[in-house]
Amino acid sequence: MSAPDGSPVGAERSIGQLFASATTEMSALVHDEIALAKAQLKQDVKRGAVSGGMFSMAGAVLVFSLPMLSFALAYGIRTWSDWNLAVCFLLSFAANVLVALVLALIGVVFAKKAQKGKGPQKVAASMKETAGVLQNAKPHPRPGNDNKVLEERVRETKAIEAVARSSS
16 A cells, blocks of 8 residues: 555655645645535526526416416306306416415425525635644644754844845
8 A cells, every 4th residue: 555645655754745745635625625516506506497497487387377277267167156257267367376376485495495505605614624724733843953953044044034125
């Protein structure tokens, strides 16, 4: 078995190899997070499309069924009862509106599901959490002499920067 960079597991790896491995893994993590966001966004778009379709169907049913269903239902009610024809047409219209309301309620249910599915926001929060964890990570302390060498290098770098600023 080997590590992602090809070196055998258990073998000592250099800091460069460790950094390369960490970079590769972070890149894979970011790509996976993006893929997850895309998948969740597709699901939300699909729910929104179903909602829009249901609203469209409700409107189409209301528009196209009113003339035929109204006449048929009104004359049917008139045949079964001796009510006034105007009352029969009002009852027919009320039945058509009821069907349209049921379809619109189905559309509302799907629209609420689409709003609740905040996929990209979940992924963004997850990525912020990952970044926060990585920012708080501190390297392991090095043996005594290495710290002194690093401190000297930092002082030298600051001195060079100060000279560069004063000369410009």
